Amino acid sequence: MAESTQTFLVRAQPRILRRLGRESNTGDLIFRVLSGGFAVLVVVVVLAMGFQMAIGAKLSLAKFGLGFVVSSDWDPVRDTFGALPFMYGTVVSSLLALALAVPVSFGVAIYLTELCPVKLRAALAFVVELLAAVPSVVYGLWGIFALSPLLREHVEPALASTLGFLPFFRGPHQGYGMLAGGIILAIMILPTIASVSREVLRAVPDTFREGGLALGATRWEMLRDVVLPYARSGLLGAVILGLGRALGETMAVTMVIGNRAEISASLFAPSYTMASVIANEFTEATGDVYLAALAEIGLLLFAVTLLLNIVARLLVWRVAKPAGAR
């Protein structure tokens, strides 16, 4: 009696399965190793970056030690280097940027998640994100020819005449300096803070909002008493991410901050940032110590931004977990 197809299949099944299994195991293994290898690469690149920069900075680390971060003596001719003015410029311009950008970014994020008509929402969010798409060097160009004249002729005189009794608003009006740098940075980190905050606010369950509103709260009360407490750590993360971006931002700041290694209380005075000094002097650095000093500034910048990003991501993940980590 001829074997029916069915019984043939039943008899052959173990063989087919075994063959399929073997084939898929090899294929799956290769696939897993290949994709896993590139995943490893992501981690390796981060580690290698720190390692390479530490090696590059070795000479400077050995020669100046801790003195590097407290000295403001930057003299390539005598081969002595201290990074204090650059650190000051970076920190102050970034804090100024945060002070300007955080309220606006939060306002944007809140408007987009809580208040905006649904039809407008996607389009507005897209336009705000376009701010991040404009290249840094274009902001710099705009800073030189549009922002800086505006500051010199209108904003700085106005600030000086109203708030001139404060030490922050004194000195000649040049348009280039800390104020210009801070404003440019604020514009550039705004989309970062806004979009991460939006993500965080969206992760707050709608039932919370409905509960708040059902209790008779106004939108503002609901936001203050329900949404913000829930989202607090994530919003802090968004701010820290913005700070990290501001610390490392290079071109636009370099083009408007004046590039003078001085520490001055006035926001009108020119300043210099860590990223800017690397951008300006790296290719001209003659001498190993000079190059190592610039690499050490890079290393400092890398270490600080890495740390800030780690903290920020942990904070954001606490509220809005990425899909895979749920």
Add this chain to the structure above:
Amino acid sequence: MKAEPGYSRRRLTDALFRGACAAAVAVALVPLASVLYYTTSRGLGGVDLSFFTELPKPVGEKGGGMANAIEGTLTIVGMSALLGIPMGVLAGVFLAEFPGSRFATVVRFSADVMSGIPSITVGIFAYSLVVLPMGRFSAIAGSVALAVIMLPTVTRTTEELLRLVPGTLREAALGLGVAKWRATVSIVLRTAAPGIATGVMLAVARVAGETAPLLFTAFNNRFWGQGVDQPIASLPVQIYTYAVSPFEDWHRQAWAAALVLVTLVLLLNVTAKLLVRSKVAAR
């Protein structure tokens, strides 16, 4: 029904709050509008045929174009895409396929952290990795720097889009007896391909405007590219050089180049947005 005492004050606070948020959006859009206005009004006059076809003139001579910088940007960005996209997509596939493990969490975290590392330090990294051993600035070094910058974006975009593919599709494939890797490559990856392509396009658009990491990797060149192991010009670096120069004519060309760059970036962004929207609507 009588309103409780203090209700009007609460309503006023709420109105002020709503107003402040709407005002924040307006404030945020002013710089964008201004940047677009300036690049268009100042750049339009400089965009002509010679801009796209001629080499830069020596200092002081009027005219000339940025043909070599356009060629250079295309070369550097093209090579960095060849390097960065396959690496990023595969790493993203790994994250989407084996999501639960601790290792995947470490990778995901590294990618997120990496995207926040300043591009100038990536430049130093590429300098010590490529420029020092080769002994000169080169297009390759610039591409490596840009590839490193796009890597985390491509990885996370790929992962997120692969996750959007319904699990039933994969189950159907596996149910037919297909090996897991075939199911991933032929079914899941293929379904997500248009979305991934869009995300990757945005990552590429973003690195095309990067300047800082190119300053000491690709450097600059006043002539046509002379091979990938030589210094090469690029649009962003050229904009920077011209912008900080004291010459009127160079400023005009910097604006023209900025207009070209911004138009390119905006077009890519808008296209990507429209593509994604039409896909979502089709679902």
